[in-house]
Amino acid sequence: MDCLFCKIVNGEIPSQKVYEDKDIFAFKDINPQAPFHVLIIPKEHINSAADIDDNNSKIVAKIFEVASKIAKENNLENGFRIVTNSGEYGCQSVHHLHFHLLSGKQLSEKMC
Numbered sequence: 001m002d003c004l005f006c007k008i009v010n011g012e013i014p015s016q017k018v019y020e021d022k023d024i025f026a027f028k029d030i031n032p033q034a035p036f037h038v039l040i041i042p043k044e045h046i047n048s049a050a051d052i053d054d055n056n057s058k059i060v061a062k063i064f065e066v067a068s069k070i071a072k073e074n075n076l077e078n079g080f081r082i083v084t085n086s087g088e089y090g091c092q093s094v095h096h097l098h099f100h101l102l103s104g105k106q107l108s109e110k111m112c
């Protein structure tokens with residue numbers, strides 16, 4: 001499958017890795033929108049949040065556990081935001097499920 005994030009997981013495309021375990025990979029966003037901007041993804045290819053169902057939802061809980069761990073390791077004690085964009089209206093540009101972990105400054109009150 002010609003998927004950018006699958007290639008990052010496989011090491012075909014380099015990335016700045018922040019975390020890895022058997023199911024999850026996290027790396028710095030190439031175009032950060034905050035001083036701290038990491039993408040957390042399942043290694044398994046899932047297109048988007050619209051494709052989460054009973055068969056694969058456990059990975060989402062694991063991703064939130066990893067987000068909490070990354071936040072602690074990177075001293076994000078003032079808080080952070082987790083965002084996932086899905087589909088055209090959500091402005092999803094890479095069609096492999098990913099969660100943006102944003103912090104490092106006071107973020108906007110606006111969500112959209």
Ligand code: 5GP
Binds near residue numbers: 013031091
């Ligand atoms: P989306 O717009 O789909 O929610 O987020 C995709 C994110 O992937 C964007 O924030 C974009 O900067 C990031 N991105 C796109 N291509 C690459 C890449 O090759 N490497 C890394 N590290 N991030 C990428």
Ligand code: ZN
Binds near residue numbers: 003005044045
């Ligand atoms: Zn993929």
